Amino acid sequence: MKNVVITGTSRGIGFELAKQFAEAGNNVLALSRNTEPLESFNHKNITTISVDLSQNDDIKKAVGFIKTEWKQVDILINNAGKLINKPFTELTSEDFLEVYKVNVFAVAELTKSLIPFLQKGSHVVTISSMGGIQGSLKFPGLAAYSSAKGAVITLSELLAEEYKEQQISFNVLALGAVQTEMLEEAFPGYVAPISAENMAEYIFNFALTGNKVYNGKVLQVSSTNP
Template identity: 80%
Template sequence: MKNVVITGTSRGIGFELAKLFANNNHNVLALSRNTKPLEIVNHKNIKVLSVDISDNSDLEKVSSFIKKYWKQVDILINNAGKLINKPFTELSSDDFLEVYKVNVFGVAEITKNLIPFLQKGSHVVTISSMGGIQGSMKFPGLAAYSSAKGAVITLSELLAEEYKEQQIAFNVLALGAVQTEMLAEAFPDYKAPLSAKEMAKYIFDFSLTGNQFYNGKVLQVSNSTP
């Protein structure tokens, strides 16, 4: 039984991941601003906290919970994401900041908060995007989103180096298109080849075993050529 923290669990991949870990008898701390979907699920292995990862004071709730109930974290999945689809000349500094606060700064802050609870053999998995891979196909309108997803890849590589002596593994999964609510909102007419449930199964397996084979790596999880 692992103690697993997952961000962005109100819908899509994060929602499916929380249920998958819980159904396989792992303890899940599910973090999201909207807690209702998982509260309705009402699984005995899922504890839901209303947390905005872009708000540093909100993250104190996470540390307090772990200190009181768990003492340690085995897996952290940085899944929460923010996407704004606008032509570059229409993107404001506030738009960039809004995206980076969730996709980069939020990832950094929650990881920093959980470092004291990550033991030897722990695995931090950050969900990035094929849009953040250098040399991959890029899409107009995603200057803020894709650049943020590129930044978080480099961040994870640096953390893997910084914490290798403690044997905490940091890896990134750069996902291709997955049929989620976020994708549908940004690209209403696009149909992705994979469902959130299918991708969650892959991430579930990788989170449990990937740190035996990888550290400081980014894996491209896409069935199309970049």
């Protein structure tokens, strides 16, 4: 039984991940602003906390639970994401900041806050995007999103080096298009080749076993371009 923290669990990949880890007998701390979907799922292994990841005080609520109830974290999956689709010349500094707060700053803050609870063999998996990979086909309109997804790749590489003596692993999965609500909202009518449930199954297995052979790596998880 693992203690697993997952962000962005109200829908899509995060929701499916929480279910899969819980049904496999693991303890899940699900962090999302909207906790109702998983509360309705009502699994005894899932604890939900309403968290706005862009607010450091909210992150402290999660840390408080872990300190009191768990004492350690085996897997952290930084899955939450914010996407704004606008032509570059229409993106404001506020748009960039809004996207970076969730996709970069929150990843750094939550990971930093959980470092004291990560033990030898723990695995931090950050969900990036093919849009953050150099040389990949980019969706126009995603200057803020894709650049943020590139930033967390470098962050994870640095953390893998910084914490290698503690044997805490940091890896990134750069996903191609997945049929989620966020994708539909950003690109109405676009049909992705893989479902959220199927992608969650891949991430579930990688989070449990990928750190045995990978550390500080970014894996491209996409059957298409993008």
